[in-house]
Amino acid sequence: MSTIWFTSDWHFGHYKDFIWKARGFSNIDEHDEALIENYNALVKPQDTVYFLGDIARKDNDNGVTCVNRLNGRILWVYGNHDTPSRIELFLKSCPNLESLGYAHMLLIGKQRVFLSHYPSITTNHDDYKKEFPMMAFFGHTHQTTNFYTDSPLIYHVGVDSHGCRPVSLDEIMADIQRRKLG
Numbered sequence: 585m586s587t588i589w590f591t592s593d594w595h596f597g598h599y600k601d602f603i604w605k606a607r608g609f610s611n612i613d614e615h616d617e618a619l620i621e622n623y624n625a626l627v628k629p630q631d632t633v634y635f636l637g638d639i640a641r642k643d644n645d646n647g648v649t650c651v652n653r654l655n656g657r658i659l660w661v662y663g664n665h666d667t668p669s670r671i672e673l674f675l676k677s678c679p680n681l682e683s684l685g686y687a688h689m690l691l692i693g694k695q696r697v698f699l700s701h702y703p704s705i706t707t708n709h710d711d712y713k714k715e716f717p718m719m720a721f722f723g724h725t726h727q728t729t730n731f732y733t734d735s736p737l738i739y740h741v742g743v744d745s746h747g748c749r750p751v752s753l754d755e756i757m758a759d760i761q762r763r764k765l766g
Contacts, residue, residue, distance in 0.1 A: 589627055590741035591750035592636035592723025596650040597643030607748055616650055622749040624655050631656040636723040637663020637701030648677045659684050663701035703732040736763035
């Protein structure tokens, strides 16, 4: 049985310490290895991962090596550090990676989910009371909390709020349900 996962903001090879130091690492090599290890401990080869942007920074060769070590089918929504030349290189060099462009609408049963690197308001705040309100999953902000502006419909999937790991669809839906009830 396969699992659906979400994550963002790997920033493999990022040369600035505000990324890896804030995540508890002493250097970028330690950071990259931990993200790969944490990811592969959860994601199995048959799983699908929606990656919501910022794959690498500066060292593209290292980034390609890192992505090629990851399990699963990775569906990539581009982020602000995913330049056209980086996109072309990664799609050509990483057989487990597929493009979804700059945003994507996902339908899970009757549930619509807008996927973007950026937090997006996709519906009215009180629509969470409806049976299947439009939700938005995002990265970019590097926040350590799961919800944007306290909305139960705008969910942060980035590694910064999930212990440097991807988060499963089941866990996201449970978090959202708890937030709606709380």
